[in-house]
Amino acid sequence: MPMLPADAHLTWKQARACRSSHEHWLHGVRVVLNDAAWKPYTGWLPYHTANAPFPVGAMVVKPEYDDENCKDLLGYTVMRKEAAGYWPAGSDWSWHDLDAKGVARKSGKLDKACVNCHVQHCAPPNGFDLTCTPD
Numbered sequence: 001m002p003m004l005p006a007d008a009h010l011t012w013k014q015a016r017a018c019r020s021s022h023e024h025w026l027h028g029v030r031v032v033l034n035d036a037a038w039k040p041y042t043g044w045l046p047y048h049t050a051n052a053p054f055p056v057g058a059m060v061v062k063p064e065y066d067d068e069n070c071k072d073l074l075g076y077t078v079m080r081k082e083a084a085g086y087w088p089a090g091s092d093w094s095w096h097d098l099d100a101k102g103v104a105r106k107s108g109k110l111d112k113a114c115v116n117c118h119v120q121h122c123a124p125p126n127g128f129d130l131t132c133t134p135d
């Protein structure tokens with residue numbers, strides 16, 4: 001069962017346009033969001049002031065591409081907000097590594113694969129609730 005529709009990278013609202021990423025070892029990345037994530041995520045850009053918490057069900061999705069122009073989709077990394085208490089060390093996000101069809105390769109409380117790095121790189125003022133600033 002895909003966690004995302006295969007065309008989510010084309011149909012979901014874009015919060016950050018195509019750019020190259022050094023952190024995820026890939027050429028092109030974008031950030032797209034579901035409606036629940038829109039206000040908290042875009043609200044703190046570019047002022048780094050959190051004006052709304054992420055509600056349960058908020059999804060922050062990073063489509064990852066093989067090329068710098070974001071044409072050739074490789075897969076997605078996804079953060080989905082779960083109920084309070086789900087995993088405080090991961091800020092109650094579940095973490096997902098999906099293939100290009102939206103099917104999970106790895107999913108859940110991914111500390112080594114994801115959270116340890118976000119705790120380091122996405123701490124305030126460089127991030128909000130384990131999401132990162134654009135730069």
Ligand code: HEC
Nearest residue numbers: 021023060062077078079095096097113114117121131132
């Ligand atoms: C080596 C450090 C590192 C690892 C490991 C890592 N990330 Fe990230 N991640 C970052 C940084 C830095 C950013 C922001 C800059 C960027 O997008 O390139 C980011 C951005 C993201 C974003 C875009 C939203 C945002 O603004 O934060 C998502 C979604 C995401 N990561 C999910 C994951 C998931 C899921 C995993 C594990 C499968 C993971 N990351 C592993 C460092 C990392």
